Amino acid sequence: MRSRSAAVLFVFLASIFACSAFGQTFRGSIQGTVTDSSGAAVAGAKAKIFNTDTGFSRTVTTNERGEYQTSELPLGTYSVSIEKEGFRTTTLNQIPVSVGTPARADARLATGQVKEVVEVNADVPLVETSSNTTGGTIAAEQAAELPVNGRDFTKLLELVPGTASDPVGSTESAGSYGLFSMNGNRGRSNNYLLDGTDMNDGYRNLPSINQAGVWGCPSTILPVDALAEIPVTGSPEAEFGRSSGATVNIVTKSGSNQIHGSFFEYFRNDELGARNYFNTPDQPKNSFTNHQYGGSAGGPFVKDKAFWYAAYEGQRENGGLPQLGTVPTQADIATNTPTGGINSVIQNLLARNPWGALPASGDGNTQFTTPFENNINSLIVKADQHLHLFSPGDLLTGRYYFSQGSQSFPLGMLYTGSSAPGYNTSTPTHVNIVSLSYTTVPNSNLIVEVRGGYNRFLQDFFPQDIKFDPSSIGLNTLPPGYDVARDLGLPSIALADTVP
Secondary structure: OOOHHHHHHHHHHHHHHHOOOOOOOOOOEEEEEEEEEOOOOOOOOEEEEEEOOOEEEEEEEEOOEEEEEEEEOOOOOEEEEOOOOEEEEEEEEEEEEEOOOOOOOOOOOOOOOOOOEEEEEEEOOOOOOOOOEEEEEEHHHHHHHHHOOHHHHHHHHHOOOHHHHHHOOOOOHHHHOOOOOEEOHHHHHOEEEEEEEEOOOOOOOOEOOOOEOOOOOOOOOOOHHHHHEEEEEEEEOOOOOOOOEEEEEEEEOOOOEEEEEEEEEEEEHHHHHHOOOOOOOOOOOEEOOOOEEEEEEEEEEEOOOOEEEOOOOOOOOOOOOOEEEEEOOHHHHHOOOOOOOOHHHHHHHHHHHHOOOOOOOOOOOEEEEEEEEEEEEEEEEEEEEEEEOOOOOEEEEEEEEEEEEEEOOOOOOOOOOOOOOOOOOOEEEEEEEEEEEEEEEEOEEEEEEEEEEEHHHHHOOEOOOEEEEEEHHOOOOOOOOOOOOOOOOOOOOOOOOOOO
């Protein structure tokens, strides 16, 4: 009785806090028609849908037309056993269930005893005829095996028919590659979901996960090993709502009765790569190191009842960009030093000298290297529980995604960005996505799902010297009473062509 009360309380709370995600399924369905040897419909037959990997099962009854259907099935491979008095039990095996596209499993019963069993492999139709949506599905095998730069899943979205994108992302926002349009819609008119839960950034309407920071590099990462499939749907049904473009419904893996895991490490550096075309031999070779590593694992808490899955991916990328810049030479400083010496503010500013030794003379052109870095930690965990509170086949699922990124690149998105060392744009990024869903099937004609989610995307853009107080060198740029604990850093300084 206590467990039933807890379930009622969960449904009530989720109904209060749930966002508009009704109908945005991240599960699949099976439908079919049952006939006898003459082709006549068999009404009242029991169809048991069963997943051997997780022990999940659900039973429905055919209607007067011999049709049956069950929705909100976790992804996987199923069998369907059809029973009816006066007929042999027929079992259809190897039925793949994916998101959005109903799997079809038609059965023809032969007369005989129920205890007699006929097992066949189901014939999967080559053409899907039950839905009028366009698009396609990116399978887990594609995500795992295709060479994807940076293991960025957004680059896979162009595999779907009807999609197109600008490789540099300049049609949407500077430095935000990975965006795409579908069937002529704007790239910002897409809707991104994680297991049916909204994960859109409210500012750009891009996915919170794998969104670019500076230089177009993803500031967070969704572990590719955690992907079960990515259905990309054009002209979606009204159930999805919200956006006129594509609906990208990322579905993550779940645990099963068998413990499975994986580990990986990808490594690149400047010793293993050729020079950039513009990095000519008269310059030092660009330093570069990139480590991407992580792993995934899933298994049962309780066999056939409760399951867990977790995946982690980290990235450590750093390097340097040799560049040619113009700085004051020692001769320039001597020539322009007024009587009485250099102004103390200018002297302190020169003493900061992030570019190294000032040249003695010449045109002021000097070679310096600006370091950059991109460090990411991402984790996703998921739990599934089979329950029997309201009906057999009830399912409770919860997932949590966390990612933290730290980027520092030259010539970033700030107007004060510079190629000189010490003046990078720094971009800390934090993403948290939590969701819960509860599915129950009170009878064969009714399925109830309650889902709630929380999506938090926090990204800031700072100058690298934000902790520097200009007043420490005698440059007072802040008005009286201004909070000096924020918005610090060296301000932009404009120099006239001539000094009066």
